[in-house]
Amino acid sequence: MNITFLGAAKTVTGSCYLIETRDTKFLVDCGMFQGRANEVLLNAEPFSVNPAELDFMLLSHAHIDHSGRIPKLYMDGFKGTIYATKPTVQLCGIMLPDSGHIQETENEWINRKRQRAGKAPVKPLYTVKEATDCLGLFKGVAYGEAFSVTEDIRIRFNDAGHILGSAIIEIWVRENGKDTKIVFSGDLGNKGIPILKDPVAISDADYLVIESTYGNRLHKLKKETDKLERFISIITETIEKGGNVIIPSFAVGRTQEIIYDLNKYMDVFGDAVNKILNIPVYVDSPLATSATQIFRENLDCFDEEAKEYIANGDNPLDFPTLKFTQSPEESRKLNEKTESTIIISASGMCDAGRIKHHLKHNLWRKESTILFVGYQAEGTLGRRILDGAERVKLFGEEISVNARIEAIDGFSGHADRAGLLSWVGGFAKKPKKVFIVHGELEVMNEFSHTLTDEFGLKCIVPTRGDSFVVTADGVYENIPDAQVQRRFRRLAVVEMLETLREEFEELAGILKGDLKQEKSDVEIDEVAAKLKLVEKSIVDALK
Template structure:
């Protein structure tokens, strides 16, 4: 068989893997690239394969960086079955049309800008209609069920503990009378997370494709009561200062966990929690509201503790002062209030949705807090804020970052280095090779080396577009097609230019902020000389 890594290769988003056997072609995931502009460019690119030729698709979970290009796949001709867990199918039923709405809105804005520049209009990546139509391709499966796709391929979905319905996928592929087993980890969750079960332990694999989001670090914050105590302290201190707490949160996963934990620890920290629960807590995301209902309808995915709460008559996803906003008008009115409030809003990386409005109204306030509880991809607005940028541009307006910035990574839906290593270590029969995906460039080599040192397994870190022939006994690097090489070479140059653009913008901001002449004229002259050389190199490149 042949495996081609088309996304989440030396990056965290855009998960997409093409598997080809003699008889069958299928995808695992088809996600959107998120974060920096140079990554997002890839979402508009044609697929490097013919979608009409795909027989089926396997989807690990509903997050947009794993599912977000399925409507484009459908639009471009794919009409096969998409296998996913029941909860994932239900979540995609709200998330993909919502993504289509975002594509339409952003495309409208782009076309207005193009019109002013005298350029022709462009079409969105896909529409709400196309996102809705593609849902007919989905088929829900149960955890633990061995599904025979055809005579040569069997699959099994196992609980990954990342979000509701997330799956580790085992695939048995029969070639020449022999089975080769490949396991795709999907996004692995933490142990002992609210609501969800722990990731399933897998007994054996010939090959493993594993995520590495936090493969080079441990989650520094505590879990359970200590994590919620830190969470509560940040809120109470902000409220005492008269500010708001704004929590950029993924509509599916982190939002529900935060609600659950606030409710769960009411008795443990009754005084502090009661003060918080006297505050209005707003979930300002229609998508999160719908997702919370889907959580309530999939109790079989809950861990035993959450089921026990429900059996005792407690709704773990609700409390008296929790309010779900619906209309844009309700959302706008939140920023007109004079009292302190907690706003939980999507998107989790701050690049789209209502969260941008709340950041615009709170980032400049010294008494407010922006509290991050999930992963922030390189290049995303959330990542830039965490990294300490002094100003950000939101809706064309430059906003100073004066608010208190906090990160609690104990809420992360991704296993850390120890969690990933322990999960790999649980295999009774270890894989012959491990492909490292879904991580940042600096993280993946560190994680690969750790795996090799600990378990003696050689690791492969594929670049985007890399292809490998995988047999029962060995892995051989395949030569990509000339068309694929052509496309990825050009995209690499585009990525370099986009990175340079971001760095130039950062330098511009630094120099604007230095108008008080804190730097010496000698330093400025040195910068000018270096820029002159860059300008000359650009002129040569354009020739």
């Protein structure tokens, strides 16, 4: 069979893999690219395979960086079945239309800007209706039950412990009388994560495609109580100063985990938790509200601890001061409140949704705290804030970052290096080759060396567009797709220009703030001379 890496290759987002056998073509995941400017452009690019020629698709989980381009795939001609676990099907039922709403809203803003510039309007990537229409292709399957899609292809979904419904996918392909088994890890969760079961151990594989988000680091807070103690400390210190705690949180997974942990440790931390639970806690995301209800409807996916809470009559996803907002008006009123509040709002990387409004009203306040509880991809607003940006632009307005910025790794839904190594170490029969995906390039390279050092595994870090022939005999051949490579090469230049634009804006901001002549004229003259050289280079490039 042939496997082509169409996304999450040398980057964290856009998971998408094409598998071709003698008689069949199918995708594993079809995610949206997020963060970097050149990668976001890929969302609107034509698929490198004709969607109408695809026989089916396998979806590891509902997060938008794995599912977000399914509506476009459908619009471009795909009409096959999408196999996913039942909770994933349910979550996609709310997440994809929500993504369609975001596409429409952002497109309206873009078109107003284009209209003022005298340019023709453009269409959104897809609409709410188109996202809703594609849901008819989904088919729910159970964990742990192997099933045949064709005479030569068998599939099994296993619990990945990342979010509700997330799956490790085992695929057996029979060619020339021999079976070749390839395993996709999907996004692997931490062991002991609240609510969900631990990732299932896989016994064998000929080939492994594994995520590497945290492949070169350990989560700083290993004990659950350490994680929550720091969480409580940050909140109480902020409330004492009269500020708000703004938590950019992924609507599916982290939001429910935070609610669960606050409930779970009421007895352990006593007054500290009670103090927090007397403060209004708002989940300001209709998507998170709906997702929480889906969690409540899938108790069979919960771990034994969560099931025990429910059996004892305690709902671990609820407490008296927890409030869910629905309308935009309710969301706006949160920023009019004078008392301190905790606001949990999507999106988790701050690039869309209501969180941007709460950042606009709180980033400039020294008494408020922005608390990150999930991964922030390169190029996202969340990553810029976390990396120490002094100012950011929100809705065309420049906002100073004066708030306290904190991050707690312990809430991450991704396994860290130790977790990934533990899972790979569970293979009784190790894979012939390991393809490392879904990570930043430096992390993937480091994780590749770690797997080789620890287990003697031969690893490949594929580039987008790379294609490999894999067989039961372990032979592979790199077949670069010239058209795809050309496209990515041009987009790499676009990324360089976008980076320059951001740096120019930052430099302009610094110089505007230097009107009081804090810098010497010599320093300013040096900057001017360097900019002249850059200007000449750009003019030469345009020629």
